[in-house]
Amino acid sequence: MLMTVDVVKYFELSMASLRIVLIVSIVCISAITLAAGARKQSEVISDICSSSFTEGQYDSRDVYYRRVRDPNKHISARLVRYFRFGGILQAISEETEIPRDNLVTGGASQFQDQSSGLGQAVHAAHIIRVGSINSKLGKKNQSLNRALQNYIGHTQNVLRAANAWHGVGGDIDKYQSNQLGVLATVDFGSTLETNDRRTVETLITDFRNIIDKYVRDGTHTSDEKKILDADKVIVYCVVPLMLHEEGKAGYDMVKSGEFVTKYDK
Numbered sequence: 136m137l138m139t140v141d142v143v144k145y146f147e148l149s150m151a152s153l154r155i156v157l158i159v160s161i162v163c164i165s166a167i168t169l170a171a172g173a174r175k176q177s178e179v180i181s182d183i184c185s186s187s188f189t190e191g192q193y194d195s196r197d198v199y200y201r202r203v204r205d206p207n208k209h210i211s212a213r214l215v216r217y218f219r220f221g222g223i224l225q226a227i228s229e230e231t232e233i234p235r236d237n238l239v240t241g242g243a244s245q246f247q248d249q250s251s252g253l254g255q256a257v258h259a260a261h262i263i264r265v266g267s268i269n270s271k272l273g274k275k276n277q278s279l280n281r282a283l284q285n286y287i288g289h290t291q292n293v294l295r296a297a298n299a300w301h302g303v304g305g306d307i308d309k310y311q312s313n314q315l316g317v318l319a320t321v322d323f324g325s326t327l328e329t330n331d332r333r334t335v336e337t338l339i340t341d342f343r344n345i346i347d348k349y350v351r352d353g354t355h356t357s358d359e360k361k362i363l364d365a366d367k368v369i370v371y372c373v374v375p376l377m378l379h380e381e382g383k384a385g386y387d388m389v390k391s392g393e394f395v396t397k398y399d400k
């Protein structure tokens with residue numbers, strides 16, 4: 136069961152919204168409850184994609200973390216960060232000898248760094264939404280395990296429509312879980328080869344198709360239409376090389392020890 140809307144947010148929702156959810160599906164409610172029990176708090180850590188905290192620009196670190204992102208950039212980050220994540224998984228696999236496609240499962244998030252703190256209209260939305268981490272990782276290397284927990288627990292605050300369970304956010308969640316096996320075939324440790332280029336192109340096309348469904352073909356609801364602007368969703372201008380470099384950066388980050396230094400908090 137995949138979830139778009141963050142579980143923690145659900146418990147902050149009014150009873151009215153909860154009733155709507157109930158009507159939609161009793162099954163989903165039980166899945167949410169289950170996952171909420173399982174989800175662990177991960178640390179709030181600034182990272183590259185979300186830009187780093189600059190003193191003076193925001194009143195406090197707390198205000199900084201609660202700022203609401205441009206939905207278009209949030210959606211783009213979900214593709215770009217997915218490749219960085221692919222590189223991270225490859226390097227962790229090499230270090231621990233746990234197969235790449237065995238490190239994380241698809242499905243509902245188990246980790247979350249924060250709730251939005253801004254009421255119903257704003258969600259703390261995961262950028263990478265995948266399920267659990269292989270328990271072997273914790274036994275092999277605690278630091279890498281904690282760093283990975285924090286990495287996938289990271290959220291950005293966005294307007295609800297960019298994260299809607301039944302909308303574009305949900306489809307991206309499914310994409311991120313369903314493509315884990317494909318992502319694990321790309322070699323991020325060296326230069327982009329022809330076969331990998333084709334794979335990356337296909338991953339980009341599939342992602343764009345999701346966005347197109349909401350931005351262009353009119354199946355979106357009016358509030359989704361309002362918040363997503365095709366020209367501003369950066370995924371329309373990304374090329375395979377850039378995404379591969381993103382993956383390489385993730386790979387190198389683990390190999391150099393920077394990943395653990397930055398995320399094992």
Ligand SMILES: *[C@@H]1O[C@H](CO)[C@@H](O)[C@H](O)[C@H]1NC(C)=O
Pocket residue numbers: 230275276277278279389390392395
């Ligand atoms: C865990 O991984 C980090 C980063 O690769 C490495 O520096 C460290 O030595 C590893 N620790 C163990 C116990 O293998």
